Amino acid sequence: MEKIMNTNYRSVNENSSVFDAVKIMNENRLYGLIVKDNEGKDVGLISERSIIKRFIPRNKKPDEVQIKYVMRKPIPKVPSSYDVRDAAAYLSENGLERCAVVDSTGKVVGIITLTDLSRYLSRASIVDVLLSHRTKDYKHLCPKCGVGVLVPVYDQKGEIKVFRCSNPACDYEE
Numbered sequence: 001m002e003k004i005m006n007t008n009y010r011s012v013n014e015n016s017s018v019f020d021a022v023k024i025m026n027e028n029r030l031y032g033l034i035v036k037d038n039e040g041k042d043v044g045l046i047s048e049r050s051i052i053k054r055f056i057p058r059n060k061k062p063d064e065v066q067i068k069y070v071m072r073k074p075i076p077k078v079p080s081s082y083d084v085r086d087a088a089a090y091l092s093e094n095g096l097e098r099c100a101v102v103d104s105t106g107k108v109v110g111i112i113t114l115t116d117l118s119r120y121l122s123r124a125s126i127v128d129v130l131l132s133h134r135t136k137d138y139k140h141l142c143p144k145c146g147v148g149v150l151v152p153v154y155d156q157k158g159e160i161k162v163f164r165c166s167n168p169a170c171d172y173e174e
C-alpha cells in the first residue's frame with residue numbers, strides 16, 4: 001500500500017468553504033482532500049463526488065457552505081497494512097472511489113483511489129469492484145447519536161434543505 005498510495009495529499013479545515021476546497025483541489029490537480037478540525041484532527045474526506053451529492057443539491061453558493069456539511073464522515077480509511085485486494089474490497093463495499101490510508105497510530109499517511117488500485121488488480125477483480133461500487137452509497141453516520149444515518153430532506157423545488165438523522169429518537173440536523 002505504501003507504494004501505491006498518494007502521500008502527497010492536501011488537507012483543508014472543516015470550517016473552510018466548498019469554494020476554498022475546490023480551489024485547493026484544482027491548484028493541486030487533486031480530486032480529494034483530507035479534512036481537519038481546528039485541533040488538527042483528521043475528521044473527514046471531501047471529494048468531487050461528495051460535492052456532487054451533498055453540495056450541489058443544496059443550490060447554495062460555494063462560499064456559503066462549509067466543508068463540514070459536505071465531507072464524508074467519519075473519515076473513510078484503511079490501515080496501511082492492508083493488501084491491495086482488502087483495500088479494493090473496502091472501497092467497493094462502501095461505495096467509495098477513494099479513502100485515507102492510516103498508520104498503526106491512526107494517523108493519515110496517504111490517500112488511495114480505485115484508479116491507483118486497479119493497476120495492481122487482475123482484470124476479473126477490477127470488474128467485480130467497478131460493478132459492485134455503483135450499486136452502493138457511502139453512509140454518513142450521525143455525529144450526535146452515532147446510530148442513525150444522515151438522509152437528505154428536500155423542499156418543493158427539489159433542493160436539499162437539511163440532512164436529518166434517520167434515528168427517530170435523535171433530532172440531529174445539519
Ligand SMILES: [Fe+2]
Pocket residue numbers: 142143144145146147148165166167170171172
Ligand atoms: Fe442521530
